[in-house]
Amino acid sequence: xxxPTRITNAIRSLRFANGEMTQAQLAERIGVTRQTVIAIEQxxxxxxxxxxxxxxxxxxxxxxxxxxYPDGAGEVR
Numbered sequence: 001x002x003x004p005t006r007i008t009n010a011i012r013s014l015r016f017a018n019g020e021m022t023q024a025q026l027a028e029r030i031g032v033t034r035q036t037v038i039a040i041e042q043x044x045x046x047x048x049x050x051x052x053x054x055x056x057x058x059x060x061x062x063x064x065x066x067x068x069y070p071d072g073a074g075e076v077r
Contacts, residue, residue, distance in 0.1 A: 007043065007046050009043070011055065
């Protein structure tokens with residue numbers, strides 16, 4: 001069993017803010033399967049740095065608006 005990542009993301013809300021984009025549509029735009037997008041959204045998989053940038057580019061936002069990593073105090077930045 002894989003350990004969940006501590007990285008959180010705003011992909012679901014960004015999809016809905018961008019014309020209710022489906023997981024399949026996002027997957028097609030970044031060249032992965034829908035299952036991969038599901039796993040990233042649910043925090044079960046951390047994308048490569050390249051894929052993370054591709055996702056941010058699809059939504060036309062900075063990388064840190066898509067992905068967040070908690071700091072040492074337990075807060076999400």
